[in-house]
Amino acid sequence: MRATMIYGAGDVRLENVPDAHIKESTDAVIRITHASICGSDLWPYRGYGEYPDNGRPMGHEAIGVVEAIGTDVHHIKVGDVVAMPFAFSDGTCVHCLEGVHTSCVHGGFFGNPEVGGAQAEALRIPQADGTLVPLPGGRDKALMPSLLTLTDVMATGHHAAVTARVSPGKIVAVVGDGAVGLCGVIAARRLGAEEIIIMGRHPGRIALAKEFGATNVVSERDDAAIEHVRELTGGYGAHAVLECVGTDSSMQTALHIARPGGAIGRVGAPHGVNIPAADPTFYSNLTISGGPAPVRAYIESLIPDVMEGKIQPGRVFDRVISLNDIADGYRAMDQREAIKVMIEF
Amino acid sequence: MRATMIYGAGDVRLENVPDAHIKESTDAVIRITHASICGSDLWPYRGYGEYPDNGRPMGHEAIGVVEAIGTDVHHIKVGDVVAMPFAFSDGTCVHCLEGVHTSCVHGGFFGNPEVGGAQAEALRIPQADGTLVPLPGGRDKALMPSLLTLTDVMATGHHAAVTARVSPGKIVAVVGDGAVGLCGVIAARRLGAEEIIIMGRHPGRIALAKEFGATNVVSERDDAAIEHVRELTGGYGAHAVLECVGTDSSMQTALHIARPGGAIGRVGAPHGVNIPAADPTFYSNLTISGGPAPVRAYIESLIPDVMEGKIQPGRVFDRVISLNDIADGYRAMDQREAIKVMIEF
Numbered sequence: 001m002r003a004t005m006i007y008g009a010g011d012v013r014l015e016n017v018p019d020a021h022i023k024e025s026t027d028a029v030i031r032i033t034h035a036s037i038c039g040s041d042l043w044p045y046r047g048y049g050e051y052p053d054n055g056r057p058m059g060h061e062a063i064g065v066v067e068a069i070g071t072d073v074h075h076i077k078v079g080d081v082v083a084m085p086f087a088f089s090d091g092t093c094v095h096c097l098e099g100v101h102t103s104c105v106h107g108g109f110f111g112n113p114e115v116g117g118a119q120a121e122a123l124r125i126p127q128a129d130g131t132l133v134p135l136p137g138g139r140d141k142a143l144m145p146s147l148l149t150l151t152d153v154m155a156t157g158h159h160a161a162v163t164a165r166v167s168p169g170k171i172v173a174v175v176g177d178g179a180v181g182l183c184g185v186i187a188a189r190r191l192g193a194e195e196i197i198i199m200g201r202h203p204g205r206i207a208l209a210k211e212f213g214a215t216n217v218v219s220e221r222d223d224a225a226i227e228h229v230r231e232l233t234g235g236y237g238a239h240a241v242l243e244c245v246g247t248d249s250s251m252q253t254a255l256h257i258a259r260p261g262g263a264i265g266r267v268g269a270p271h272g273v274n275i276p277a278a279d280p281t282f283y284s285n286l287t288i289s290g291g292p293a294p295v296r297a298y299i300e301s302l303i304p305d306v307m308e309g310k311i312q313p314g315r316v317f318d319r320v321i322s323l324n325d326i327a328d329g330y331r332a333m334d335q336r337e338a339i340k341v342m343i344e345f
Numbered sequence: 346m347r348a349t350m351i352y353g354a355g356d357v358r359l360e361n362v363p364d365a366h367i368k369e370s371t372d373a374v375i376r377i378t379h380a381s382i383c384g385s386d387l388w389p390y391r392g393y394g395e396y397p398d399n400g401r402p403m404g405h406e407a408i409g410v411v412e413a414i415g416t417d418v419h420h421i422k423v424g425d426v427v428a429m430p431f432a433f434s435d436g437t438c439v440h441c442l443e444g445v446h447t448s449c450v451h452g453g454f455f456g457n458p459e460v461g462g463a464q465a466e467a468l469r470i471p472q473a474d475g476t477l478v479p480l481p482g483g484r485d486k487a488l489m490p491s492l493l494t495l496t497d498v499m500a501t502g503h504h505a506a507v508t509a510r511v512s513p514g515k516i517v518a519v520v521g522d523g524a525v526g527l528c529g530v531i532a533a534r535r536l537g538a539e540e541i542i543i544m545g546r547h548p549g550r551i552a553l554a555k556e557f558g559a560t561n562v563v564s565e566r567d568d569a570a571i572e573h574v575r576e577l578t579g580g581y582g583a584h585a586v587l588e589c590v591g592t593d594s595s596m597q598t599a600l601h602i603a604r605p606g607g608a609i610g611r612v613g614a615p616h617g618v619n620i621p622a623a624d625p626t627f628y629s630n631l632t633i634s635g636g637p638a639p640v641r642a643y644i645e646s647l648i649p650d651v652m653e654g655k656i657q658p659g660r661v662f663d664r665v666i667s668l669n670d671i672a673d674g675y676r677a678m679d680q681r682e683a684i685k686v687m688i689e690f
Contacts, residue, residue: 094579094581094604095581095604095605095606098604098605098606099606100605100606100629100630102605102628102630103605103606103629103630163630163632234439236439236440251622259439259440259443260440260443260445260447260448261440261443261444261445261448261639263634266627269623269627270622270623270627273622273623274622275620275621275622275626275633276620277596277615277618277619277620278614278615278618281620281633281636282611282614282615282635282636282637283447283636283637284445284448284636285445285447285448285508285634285635285636285637285639286634286636287508287632287633287634288620288626288632288633288634289608289630289631289632289633289634290627290630291626291627291628291629291630291631292627292628292630294606294630
């Protein structure tokens with residue numbers, strides 16, 4: 001089968017690899033129908049991370065059709081259309097029961113030599129019963145992009161909003177106008193935010209953020225951005241800040257636009273981030289929360305909103321490619337030609 | 346009047362200073378009846394912080410009797426017995442209304458040249474209407490120590506528990522067996538914790554922690570302490586960690602004994618603390634919260650529990666001195682001869 005591999009910065013290749021197959025009795029194999037490129041895939045594309053000699057399989061967001069199941073898989077059956085969260089999890093351990101599926105004791109992440117990646121024709125799914133989510137309306141083509149976002153980006157935006165404690169009446173700031181930030185806007189609105197400030201400067205993304213519910217735009221950077229958010233919030237800052245980037249600059253901005261007692265929900269994998277221990281974090285009673293989104297904890301509550309058309313996070317996909325064009329998909333996202341790329345099989 | 350001043354590490358002096366008097370129309374002056382030495386007073390005593398040429402007035406925990414009020418004070422009257430939270434606040438600004446009185450736009454802290462300190466015969470109280478809390482049963486001598494703790498240490502332990510999200514059924518770890526940690530145990534039990542692990546090694550303090558509700562003791566340090574907490578929690582860690590020290594060692598311990606998805610409520614003013622941005626904070630979805638306790642937000646809900654004898658945080662005072670002996674009081678706390686020292690006038 002064909003699978004996407006990365007060998008170094010900018011070096012994405014579509015290669016022939018052995019077919020995905022059942023290894024453990026709790027596995028399933030899915031035939032991928034829709035996958036996508038994640039903002040986090042750009043970190044290795046830009047030279048951050050490790051590159052195994054035989055390449056690193058890429059991709060962790062997908063919808064597919066179950067092709068085979070192990071003998072201990074009981075809740076998923078061959079032929080099911082399923083969503084695959086970016087982490088696999090058993091659904092039964094203490095951490096899963098507490099809603100932290102990304103820390104499952106039998107869990108792990110897709111997109112590495114051990115488990116394989118989803119930018120491929122097929123994929124082995126460990127802990128299939130716990131991991132996979134059947135999609136009842138999963139053959140409605142129009143819904144596919146939005147359902148696909150629930151495997152990562154929309155659930156991640158939701159996690160940012162939840163961990164930043166967005167609730168009705170709150171003033172929310174979203175740092176980052178990438179696909180996660182845009183989904184953060186959707187999530188903040190869905191949770192009842194009164195004002196949503198999107199921080200970014202790409203015209204097309206900002207326009208989409210407004211359609212998703214952003215009420216204000218801050219296009220400055222760093223100190224000027226902090227000043228502008230303060231102006232928009234009566235000098236007090238935002239109650240909830242969704243940090244959807246993961247750089248030190250974005251984190252410092254997030255910390256300084258939060259009002260005393262406010263919360264920062266961070267979902268951008270941190271790269272070179274420094275969290276000051278005293279000021280403003282401690283002395284302003286800030287709460288810093290977030291991490292890899294426990295997609296599996298959220299997805300069942302988000303599916304109905306997609307099915308009913310209440311949210312349309314699939315609009316973050318502004319380019320659709322075939323697997324053949326995967327390398328160009330990475331290039332387009334890296335150069336910000338595309339917000340987010342979907343791969344149709 | 347006499348007031349406590351610090352001039353440098355270990356250099357605490359009782360001095361004659363000008364009498365406290367009304368400066369602003371929103372001020373009151375209280376005659377102090379009970380004050381105490383705070384663990385945070387030991388930072389300047391141990392050489393951390395700034396020492397103005399004319400000395401720094403010390404003390405920020407007190408009960409007193411209102412002696413004078415400014416013309417704009419309407420809710421506090423001369424003769425009231427009042428508790429004085431360690432921060433003053435107007436009670437009406439956005440931050441106060443949101444429960445973050447330590448960030449009041451007209452607020453500040455006691456124990457500095459601008460405002461004066463509470464280890465003195467009298468003290469000017471800015472924003473008296475917002476700051477002072479009348480104590481209806483405030484002339485019952487037996488209750489005084491516990492009521493006094495509500496001005497800082499007990500409210501601080503409560504803040505640690507609240508920001509660490511203690512709730513019924515949770516496993517809680519308290520880092521630090523000082524007076525704040527001990528009050529953290531009281532707070533955790535009061536909020537319904539199922540297990541409370543106290544981390545410390547001073548026999549008298551540990552004994553008191555057990556009386557307050559601690560169910561387990563971890564007396565190791567650093568890695569051995571982390572290992573022991575893991576053993577006690579099925580390998581998973583604590584849901585809620587109360588970080589009641591403020592050193593880098595205590596913070597690293599706190600971060601590594603929290604289970605995925607857990608929360609750290611930190612109330613020890615951070616000194617040299619490093620908060621790692623990625624592991625375990627981000628990747629384990631930890632929440633880091635806390636800061637200076639908004640005493641004023643909590644005190645009215647804690648007073649009834651003291652009045653009814655449900656909690657007895659005043660037991661952290663194991664030494665009572667007169668103001669004349671203030672320097673020895675500092676010495677006793679610094680050398681851990683005393684958990685916490687009360688000054689009776």
